[in-house]
Amino acid sequence: MTTRIDIFYASHDGHTLKIARFIEKILTGAFDGKVTLHSAKSPDLEAERIGQDSFTVVIAPIRYGYPLREAEAFLRANKTRIAPERLAMLLVCLTARKPNRQSVETNGYLRKWLARHGLTPKIAASIAGKLDYPRYRPFDRFMIRLIMRMSRGPTDPTTQIEYTDWAQVEALSQEIARLAQGELTPA
Numbered sequence: 001m002t003t004r005i006d007i008f009y010a011s012h013d014g015h016t017l018k019i020a021r022f023i024e025k026i027l028t029g030a031f032d033g034k035v036t037l038h039s040a041k042s043p044d045l046e047a048e049r050i051g052q053d054s055f056t057v058v059i060a061p062i063r064y065g066y067p068l069r070e071a072e073a074f075l076r077a078n079k080t081r082i083a084p085e086r087l088a089m090l091l092v093c094l095t096a097r098k099p100n101r102q103s104v105e106t107n108g109y110l111r112k113w114l115a116r117h118g119l120t121p122k123i124a125a126s127i128a129g130k131l132d133y134p135r136y137r138p139f140d141r142f143m144i145r146l147i148m149r150m151s152r153g154p155t156d157p158t159t160q161i162e163y164t165d166w167a168q169v170e171a172l173s174q175e176i177a178r179l180a181q182g183e184l185t186p187a
């Protein structure tokens with residue numbers, strides 16, 4: 001039975017945390033059990049409880065082609081505790097600003113993420129992140145502008161755009177709540 005939903009997030013610049021907090025808010029309203037947000041780096045939950053009687057959400061951003069290191073460490077350490085039918089893996093990146101780059105079939109980062117961990121989560125999606133040139137160090141700004149030029153995105157170094165489709169995030173959250181709630185309520 002699922003009595004909790006645990007959301008484990010990793011975030012470098014804060015935008016994935018913002019998305020994780022939004023998911024937490026929607027789930028809290030839609031799910032009868034306990035919903036908790038944890039840092040993937042230092043989850044305030046004993047390892048033995050991870051994945052036990054719970055639905056697990058892992059959300060992480062891509063940096064230079066790879067999900068943030070702490071999310072990878074979290075998955076390596078805990079993936080065997082989590083049943084795939086009670087797992088959602090959400091990847092935040094700029095590639096997903098294009099609506100046809102948000103699924104396992106169409107997002108290479110997402111596909112490689114699942115393959116690398118040998119995981120087949122019930123829900124897997126890519127969510128568009130935030131572009132924030134003024135915030136980046138000069139090297140990162142240079143690199144992201146290069147990536148943006150190649151993918152026909154904005155290259156003006158003053159650009160700050162939140163590409164996140166909040167309706168998509170809400171729909172994913174509702175789907176997670178529905179799956180977890182289904183297991184909470186006896187048939």
Ligand SMILES: Cc1cc2nc3c(=O)[nH]c(=O)nc-3n(C[C@H](O)[C@H](O)[C@H](O)COP(=O)(O)O)c2cc1C
Pocket residue numbers: 010011012013014015016017061062063064065066092093094095096128129130131132136140144
């Ligand atoms: C240094 C850096 C490298 C990034 N590399 C990629 C990338 O390879 N592919 C991509 O689609 N997005 C890339 N992004 C975009 C981030 O995934 C996006 O900005 C996300 O919202 C960051 O989340 P955070 O604020 O939680 O760290 C990169 C961003 C930065 C700052």
